[in-house]
Amino acid sequence: MTARPRxxxxxxxxxxxxxxxxxxxxxxxxxxxxxxxxxLSLKRSAEASRRRKADPFRSAMSMLTFYLNRAGAGLPxxxxxxxxxxxxxxxxxxxxxxxxxxxxxxTRS
Numbered sequence: 001m002t003a004r005p006r007x008x009x010x011x012x013x014x015x016x017x018x019x020x021x022x023x024x025x026x027x028x029x030x031x032x033x034x035x036x037x038x039x040l041s042l043k044r045s046a047e048a049s050r051r052r053k054a055d056p057f058r059s060a061m062s063m064l065t066f067y068l069n070r071a072g073a074g075l076p077x078x079x080x081x082x083x084x085x086x087x088x089x090x091x092x093x094x095x096x097x098x099x100x101x102x103x104x105x106x107t108r109s
Contacts, residue, residue, distance in 0.1 A: 023049050023063055030067050035082050038064075039089035057094040061087065 023045040032038045042064060046056035054062070068075070068083055075083075088098045 023052065023059060025063070030064075030083065031079070033082065035085035036089045038083065038086040039093055042086070042090060043093050057090070057096065060090055060094075064090065 023042075025045055026041045029038055029041045029045075032041070039060075042060040043056065046052060046060035046063075049056075049059065052059040064083065064087060068080065071080075091098050
């Protein structure tokens with residue numbers, strides 16, 4: 001068994017984001033300051049792709065969620081908030097209902 005280069009084990013999520021076979025993403029899409037611009041770019045990519053396995057909304061939302069989950073605690077709070085807002089923008093663009101705000105810990109609804 002041959003050893004894999006170190007980067008393939010450590011940076012697999014970066015490789016998936018950059019070379020996804022489902023969507024051709026615009027460069028820097030997850031770093032845009034405007035959540036709507038991020039959502040529009042993901043929507044364009046998902047609708048243009050002929051390799052995706054799900055409908056455009058699910059493909060775009062999956063890529064955004066994948067990025068958020070893999071970035072983990074290393075993602076600055078401001079960028080995480082922008083990307084979470086991009087999810088709601090994506091829902092709006094596809095005519096889906098926005099998510100309900102979560103109740104804060106320690107409060108009752």
